Amino acid sequence: MTVMTREQREQMAFRTWVADKLFLGMSFGDYVKKQITPFNIIAALILAVGIPVTFVRFTQGLAATTHLTDNYPWGLWIGVDVLCGVALAAGGFTLGSAVYLFGMKEYHAIVRPAVLTGFLGYFFVVVGLCFDLGRPWRLPYPMLVSYGTTSVMFLVGWHVALYLTCQFVEFCPAIFEWLGWKNFRKWAVRLTIGATVFGVILSTLHQSALGALFLLAPGKLHPLWYTSFIPVFFLVSAIIGGISMVIFESMLSHRVFSNQINHQDHNHFDKLTIGLGKAAATILFGYFCLKWVGVAHGQHWDLLNTPLGRWFLVEVIGFVLFPCLLFVWAVRRESAAWARVAAIWTVLGIILNRVNVSMVAFNWNLPDRYFPKWTEFVVTITIITVFILTFRWIVNRMPVLWEHPEYPPEYEQA
């Protein structure tokens, strides 16, 4: 029998810790072998294209990788990566406030994945933004160097930065449970309510501010989309997008990570989905009415019978009213499956709206149109892929979908 020195023992303990925390309790070799799956191969292929394109973007500039022009300064990266990203990451604040502030504790099991989706969503929005900014290394300038307080963009910049911090704080309990740092966790839990309230305020403001950005483009954005209510439209549709995304994301999680949650009652999970569907149906209907208030307010009824007017009807009837009715139907029949279909449809509708506002209905009176370059699509797909990989990496390690047995849930302590 060999006697280990103290140093050796420490080294050994560190190795087990690394294997436990990073390699899911496997040796490094086993862990690597385990990674060869169809999904990972596809992800690797995407990265194999995405990484060189990223390199070209940051060495050759925007002209080499985008079809942006002086008339179209904002394209796919702003329209999808930023506008859609922020709207669809709204689930974090929606569910956070439902559980921690409104006391709807039955939804507690899906708060953490929603907060994680929100946090990572915002994080990758900032990553996407860095691709689009001319000088991304000056990202902190509006906070540190020069203050353009008359700008809606100034508000967006500050809020996204602060909100990212808030979401991180909200997610900290999970990180500390994973690391086993009990004292830190206690403090983090105490901060949760504060972070949630602050997060709701920030979200209200920057979700609507993203819409308010377009208030400065009355001559460019088609009158059916341009209304002084556009900040409210963006906020309300983001809440809907957030809820739908939570339904969609939890559906995927339950399939992909079923080993982590098979102790949970599937009926209960379906009930939560239907409950969220009920909320989505109500807000969607309100949003549907709001859209018509916008048309009525601008008195643009005559524009409905134009090509873009018909496209507006496709959005409002096909992607707002229709999923709303689908949700109602799903709730009536108590069918979680149909609620999931409605949720996916709604998410597509939110994406359609943001694409319409930022690209299709933008510069509607100009003869030249913008269509993204292939490299723009590659970057967007790469960012989504890295998002999924990061999400999976965290969910496989930290108590996100399951509750850590050693810790009581946050809402009992906060």
Place this chain on the structure above:
Amino acid sequence: MTITRRDFLKATGIAGATGLLSIPTVAQAQEFFPGWPDRYGVLNDCTLCIGCRRCEEACNRVNGNPPPKVPLDDKSVFNTVRRTDAKNFTVVNRFPNPNRDKPPIYVKRQCMHCNEPACASACLVAAFSKTAAGAVLYNSKVCIGCRYCMTACPFYVPSYEYDSPYTPRVVKCTMCYDRITREGKLPGCVEACPVEALTFGKRSDLIRIARERILRNPDKYVDHIYGEHEVGGTSWMYLSGVPFDKIGFRTDLGITPYPELTRGFLSAVPLVLTLWPVFFTGVYMFSRRREQIAKTEDSSHEREEGPS
């Protein structure tokens, strides 16, 4: 010295009255700031322009841009309507005359140097400023390259150096700021114009000149100075013999200065910041209370039924 009740009331009364009076005057002073009094501008009389494009050439030379790609005598350049870009801060376009038998109309475009610029109100790092001389200037030292200024500009003026990977700038006409303020010269384009279609001067004088021209030649001009009131007024203004929408001008932009468009939203921000915490704390306490009542009811139930 003792202060009597009467003195105290008098003093507070005066303080209160000055407070009440001074607030509205400050607010009014901000509301009605009529712009820098001696700001410069240029009056472009489109009835005089011959489309020689020497202004383009001079502009490129003065700003260190390469000379215009299409030579000045090549009229094919007018087959398309161009806009300003990163290497050309001004362009001349040709429009057919709505009165068929009359010659085409040439229109020079460049930054309008708005009285209350949309680009400046859009910029999150305050890179744009409306100078007292009237020029709207851009500071590349703080620009992060979000290009919101380009989205906001109603005249499609600012351009971006998309080719530059490390130091891309927003670029546009500066009204030759250094030339007009330090060197006592005219803007490059104005100096180069052989037919005096462009008049440089104080904006207030230019409006008088324009009015006079319209008054003296009512048949030659439409009765409108483009830029006098558009989007709150601009430093570059235009006279034309045909309606402005026939020669590439947007006539649906209104007279509201663009910063006003976001003012309502921005002023709601402090309200949300202060009222939302109150509202959500209320909701939180309400749900807490409901929970506690439910708990006490549960325990009293248990007591009544007793241990089973």
